[in-house]
Amino acid sequence: VKTIRTVGRVDYDEQLVTFVDTKFNGWIEALYVDETGQRVRRGDQLFDVYSPELYAAQEEYLAAVRNLPLLEKSTFAPAREESVQLVEAGVTKLKYMDVCDGHIEALRTRGKVEKTLTIHAPDGGIVTEKMALEGMYVKPGMRLYTIADLSRVWVYVDVYEYQLPWVRMGQPAKMTL
Secondary structure, three states: OOOOOOOEEEEEOHHHEEEEOOOOOEEEEEEOOOOOOOEEOOOOEEEEEEOHHHHHHHHHHHHHHHHHHHHHOOOOHHHHHHHHHHHHHHHHHHHHOOOOHHHHHHHHHHOOOOOEEEEEOOOOEEEEEEOOOOOOEEOOOOOOEEEEOOOOEEEEEOOOHHHHHHOOOOOOOOOOO
16 A cells, blocks of 8 residues: 555536526526525526517417317318327427426416426536526527536546556545545
């Protein structure tokens, strides 16, 4: 056993990092996670966003759902088929905007569009970067949060070349910080 004293840097595992963004234009109306270093669990509320695009997509979906019972009774076969396809297209459009199944089902049950959509944390961890601000205009792909799961971390250390014979790769090292 050989003791090696060195300096190192602790960093999160890049495979356990989640980025939060939107796939539509809109404005952040309310912020629930408002500082870096804050712990979030999967499903926690991050922020509410208003988007005219999303609002219209929800209206289209609800219109298709409302017309479904009327068109299913039609004697014109293409109308029946198209009514089902319109509902499915509405669901697909909402899913492409990252609206979860629970929100879609709640929308269908409620039968009424809400002005804002709550965005939830896709994974748990620590907020390492927060760019979201209340009232901020967001665009598709704009990174709003970075969430890192710190259950597994990397330690980058500097070791002198003459110390390499005492370092074994792949074995857990005992470290004193």
